[in-house]
Amino acid sequence: METGTITNNKKIITRLFVNAFFVMCFLEIMNSAASLIDSYFMGNYIGTVGMAAMGYARPFFSFVDIICGPLGLGMQLVCSHYIGKAETDRAQKTFSGSFTLGILASLVIMVLGLLCSRFVVNMYGTGENVAGVIPLAESYLKGLFIGTPAMIAFGIMSPIAQLGNGKRVITFSILAQVVADVIGDALSVFVFHGGTFGLGLATAISYFASLIPILIYFSKENAILQLKFSFSPFADMKDVMNAGMSKAIKRVCNTIKPIILNGLSLVLGTSLALSVYSVTNQLRDLLISFSAGTAGAVVLIGAMLYSQYDKNGLECLAEIAMKTILFISGISVLCIIFARPIAGIFISDSEEVLNMAAMSIRCVGIMIPFSTFNGMFISFMQISKRYKAVNILSYLNRLILIVVISALFGVLFGINGLWLALPASEIVNAIICVFVVRHWTGKFPKSAFDLMCLDKNFGYRPEDYIEISVHSAEEVASLLDSVKVFCKDHGVDSKRTLYTQIALEELANNVIEHGFTKTKIKDPVIHIWITYIEGELSLRFQDNCPGFNVMKLCSELKKEGPERCVGLRLVSGISKEMRYINALNTNNLVITI
Numbered sequence: 001m002e003t004g005t006i007t008n009n010k011k012i013i014t015r016l017f018v019n020a021f022f023v024m025c026f027l028e029i030m031n032s033a034a035s036l037i038d039s040y041f042m043g044n045y046i047g048t049v050g051m052a053a054m055g056y057a058r059p060f061f062s063f064v065d066i067i068c069g070p071l072g073l074g075m076q077l078v079c080s081h082y083i084g085k086a087e088t089d090r091a092q093k094t095f096s097g098s099f100t101l102g103i104l105a106s107l108v109i110m111v112l113g114l115l116c117s118r119f120v121v122n123m124y125g126t127g128e129n130v131a132g133v134i135p136l137a138e139s140y141l142k143g144l145f146i147g148t149p150a151m152i153a154f155g156i157m158s159p160i161a162q163l164g165n166g167k168r169v170i171t172f173s174i175l176a177q178v179v180a181d182v183i184g185d186a187l188s189v190f191v192f193h194g195g196t197f198g199l200g201l202a203t204a205i206s207y208f209a210s211l212i213p214i215l216i217y218f219s220k221e222n223a224i225l226q227l228k229f230s231f232s233p234f235a236d237m238k239d240v241m242n243a244g245m246s247k248a249i250k251r252v253c254n255t256i257k258p259i260i261l262n263g264l265s266l267v268l269g270t271s272l273a274l275s276v277y278s279v280t281n282q283l284r285d286l287l288i289s290f291s292a293g294t295a296g297a298v299v300l301i302g303a304m305l306y307s308q309y310d311k312n313g314l315e316c317l318a319e320i321a322m323k324t325i326l327f328i329s330g331i332s333v334l335c336i337i338f339a340r341p342i343a344g345i346f347i348s349d350s351e352e353v354l355n356m357a358a359m360s361i362r363c364v365g366i367m368i369p370f371s372t373f374n375g376m377f378i379s380f381m382q383i384s385k386r387y388k389a390v391n392i393l394s395y396l397n398r399l400i401l402i403v404v405i406s407a408l409f410g411v412l413f414g415i416n417g418l419w420l421a422l423p424a425s426e427i428v429n430a431i432i433c434v435f436v437v438r439h440w441t442g443k444f445p446k447s448a449f450d451l452m453c454l455d456k457n458f459g460y461r462p463e464d465y466i467e468i469s470v471h472s473a474e475e476v477a478s479l480l481d482s483v484k485v486f487c488k489d490h491g492v493d494s495k496r497t498l499y500t501q502i503a504l505e506e507l508a509n510n511v512i513e514h515g516f517t518k519t520k521i522k523d524p525v526i527h528i529w530i531t532y533i534e535g536e537l538s539l540r541f542q543d544n545c546p547g548f549n550v551m552k553l554c555s556e557l558k559k560e561g562p563e564r565c566v567g568l569r570l571v572s573g574i575s576k577e578m579r580y581i582n583a584l585n586t587n588n589l590v591i592t593i
Contacts, residue, residue, distance in 0.1 A: 009313060009469060011523065012544055013313055014320055015544065016586070017320045021293045024162070024295075026174045027174070028285075028289035036285075037182055038185065038199050038202075039054060041188075042199060049132060050136060053133050053140055060113075060141055071152075071156055071241075072098075073299070073382075074239070074240035074241055074242070074245070075095060076159035076160070076163075076299065077299065077303050078091075078094050079163065079225075080300065080303030080307070083304060084303065085307055085308070086579030086588055086589075086590050088225070088579075092226065095225045100230055102153065103229075106151070106152035107148075107149060109148050110146065113141070113144075114146070117145065118134075121141060139197035139200070140199060142197055143198065143203065144204055145204075146200075146201060147204025147205070147207040154207065158170055163583050164217075164224030164584075169216070172213035176209045177209055177210035180210075181202055185199055188202050222547065224581070243387065246387065250397075256399060264407065264410055264418060283335075284364045287364060290324075291368060291375045292375065294379075298380065298383070299383065300584070301584065303382075305317060306384060308529075309459050310459070311458055314383075318447070318448035319448050322376070325369055328372050329369045335362075335364065335368075336365035339362045340354070342358075342361055343358045356415070359419055360422075364419075370423065370426035370429070371426045373430050373433070374426060378397070381393070384453065384454060386453075389436070393432075396429060397425075397426075397429045401428055406418050406421040409421045437453055440453045441453055460531055464490075464533060465530060466479075466528075467528070467530075469526065469527045470512075473512055473513075476504070476512070477505075480501050480504065483504060487500060487532075496537060496593055499574040500537060500539065502571065503539055503575065503591055503593065504530070506570065507539075507571060511541070511543050511548075511587075515587075519546055521544055524545055525544060526543040528540070528542075538592050541589045544587075545587060547582040550571075550589055575592065576593065578591050
């Protein structure tokens with residue numbers, strides 16, 4: 001058995017990606033679900049003028065996410081790098097500081113928002129009370145701003161819950177938010193007659209409802225990190241904000257963009273066009289949830305793989321992510337085919353607006369696959385910490401291209417130019433991404449992995465590691481001989497070689513004997529890395545069995561008799577360092593011999 005890659009962990013990565021993808025999609029859908037639910041009640045019970053009011057108020061979500069975005073994304077990237085190395089203490093400090101800062105900022109935003117709602121509406125509208133829109137938009141905003149603390153708190157906590165074992169928790173949070181919003185909107189319309197303020201308030205309350213399951217998760221001892229307020233780690237916030245700046249840029253662009261595009265829609269059409277634009281944004285946000293799910297899953301898993309210098313794992317991840325574009329393209333086709341019935345869900349009082357909305361929905365359908373590609377590429381750049389490139393691409397994608405092309409197409413095609421500009425800007429951006437790869441690597445990408453633009457020296461040299469998946473005790477036994485040869489080739493003394501073989505055999509067989517029998521997964525597997533870098537010999541184990549903290553057990557064994565778990569005691573005694581974390585429903589143990 002030779003050094004270098006023997007079998008990669010594609011099965012584990014595929015399962016991790018699929019789980020992360022759907023949870024990330026649900027998270028994004030939750031963000032757009034509030035707007036979609038409000039759109040239904042607004043369009044059907046308040047009318048087209050209510051939809052226009054939502055168009056004026058819509059930037060609220062981008063405005064709030066200017067704070068939540070960089071903290072959530074930056075903290076996720078930094079924590080993922082630490083968790084990938086099983087450095088839980090550093091991840092805890094980063095999470096605590098981000099959470100504390102986010103809560104303080106959310107309270108300030110809520111107070112300022114309630115006091116300055118009219119200013120926000122005027123900033124995103126025309127400054128004139130077109131068809132009575134401004135008072136409705138102001139009332140809607142006041143209700144929304146009350147939910148600011150819950151929105152920001154959830155945005156910071158959910159990535160960490162996702163890194164842990166909080167898949168079900170996040171699902172419950174989403175369901176709680178959707179159910180609470182539907183019930184709240186119905187009560188506002190049919191019982192309290194709360195108007196736009198009532199709809200906004202119902203949405204705010206639904207965000208607080210979504211916090212209940214996730215707060216329960218963080219109250220448990222087995223949460224990957226603990227929910228704590230802390231001012232001490234603010235020094236780490238520089239790394240967090242640097243990593244998450246692209247999200248802030250996206251949200252700033254999303255806050256500025258509606259000012260320009262709302263104005264264009266009124267210049268090229270009428271207030272009816274603004275209603276169409278509002279519907280288009282709701283559907284676009286829903287479909288982009290799938291694009292965001294791809295990008296989010298790539299960041300979540302890729303940051304951990306990058307911190308582990310797992311080049312082969314990143315190659316698997318890139319291939320899997322690219323395949324999701326085919327799945328998303330199928331959804332886009334359905335959107336194009338059923339554009340008119342979809343538009344009819346939101347528009348019922350104007351045939352002209354209905355036809356216009358159907359046109360815009362078809363353009364959104366064409367846009368989504370290209371948007372997914374662009375988001376995936378930016379995620380690749382975030383993983384490899386090319387933050388300057390990410391920021392520039394974010395400006396291009398979120399503001400410059402769409403505004404320039406919308407203005408140009410508006411002159412050429414009138415109001416339809418605004419809808420045509422949506423896919424056109426994403427197509428141009430995708431072409432730019434391909435040429436960026438050409439500039440950095442000297443060649444056009446031929447595979448998804450080429451899009452990562454990793455440094456040529458990234459990863460371990462083939463002769464410095466063994467990587468293999470094992471499924472049985474027999475495979476573990478055959479690996480022991482390879483370890484002996486590997487250690488001999490690197491000049492490792494016989495004592496450390498023996499210790500490495502003992503640790504490998506004891507830990508791997510322990511998982512096979514106990515973990516494989518307890519898991520409900522059909523194909524349990526242990527993936528093992530053995531590395532020798534600059535005199536340091538390390539073993540890294542990853543398995544998809546139920547959580548089992550070896551370090552905690554070893555600590556407890558010190559209080560018991562010597563006859564129990566002799567093998568684990570021995571491993572603990574011969575190891576220089578042991579680090580364990582259960583992340584993304586996998587056990588991860590790193591041992592230095």
